[in-house]
Amino acid sequence: EVQLVESGGGLVQPGGSLRLSCAASGFTFSASWMSWVRQAPGKGLEWVANINIDGSETYYVDSVKGRFTISRDSSKNLLYLQMNSLRAEDTAVYYCARDPVRWSWDYWGQGTLVTVSS
Amino acid sequence: DVVLTQSPLSLPVTLGQPASISCRSSQSLVYSDGNTYLNWFQQRPGQSPRRLIYKVSSRDSGVPDRFSGSGSGTDFTLKISRVEAEDVGVYYCMQGTDWPTFGQGTKVEIK
Numbered sequence: 001e002v003q004l005v006e007s008g009g010g011l012v013q014p015g016g017s018l019r020l021s022c023a024a025s026g027f028t029f030s031a032s033w034m035s036w037v038r039q040a041p042g043k044g045l046e047w048v049a050n051i052n053i054d055g056s057e058t059y060y061v062d063s064v065k066g067r068f069t070i071s072r073d074s075s076k077n078l079l080y081l082q083m084n085s086l087r088a089e090d091t092a093v094y095y096c097a098r099d100p101v102r103w104s105w106d107y108w109g110q111g112t113l114v115t116v117s118s
Numbered sequence: 119d120v121v122l123t124q125s126p127l128s129l130p131v132t133l134g135q136p137a138s139i140s141c142r143s144s145q146s147l148v149y150s151d152g153n154t155y156l157n158w159f160q161q162r163p164g165q166s167p168r169r170l171i172y173k174v175s176s177r178d179s180g181v182p183d184r185f186s187g188s189g190s191g192t193d194f195t196l197k198i199s200r201v202e203a204e205d206v207g208v209y210y211c212m213q214g215t216d217w218p219t220f221g222q223g224t225k226v227e228i229k
Binding site: 046047 | 149157161167168169172173178210212214215219220222223
């Protein structure tokens with residue numbers, strides 16, 4: 001059974017940092033592109049970042065470029081999202097998802113809530 | 119950016135009746151490989167999104183056959199042949215032909 005379990009969310013002040021993790025199991029993580037997708041409270045879905053199978057290619061939505069970094073450790077089946085210089089508008093539930101082809105996410109985690117507030 | 123416009127945004131439906139959601143794109147979603155990367159996701163209350171349909175009309179494993187997707191180019195539709203109580207939630211179209219974007223979501227509720 002495929003499982004994606006996010007952790008690391010919480011309350012952080014504006015300008016602060018947070019690192020999210022996503023533990024993957026039930027599929028060949030090292031052969032899968034992976035993504036982070038977020039959802040602000042009561043709002044729709046927004047793609048945040050993508051990483052290829054060996055971590056050599058990363059892509060970001062414009063609003064997080066230069067502030068967020070996606071990475072992976074395939075020896076541990078872990079996906080990360082390092083979030084720096086956090087803003088109130090980054091407040092959201094962050095989901096990790098497997099990307100089989102061109103962002104057609106087939107498996108999603110349960111999400112972890114990030115709240116940026118003073 | 120590709121803009122996806124869904125309609126309606128709210129869809130009250132009687133149990134057992136059909137439902138249809140439209141998704142219109144600001145540009146053609148046919149990719150250079152010939153595929154059209156238009157997907158549909160369901161998000162039940164309090165749950166994570168779940169993919170229902172990929173590449174316009176391919177239904178995911180475990181998705182009831184009352185769900186179907188159709189369309190081409192810039193106009194796409196998700197149909198539910200007979201709405202059941204478990205279908206309540208928000209439905210999003212999403213394109214991966216260009217940098218990924220989602221429609222605003224359509225909230226399906228029971229009348």
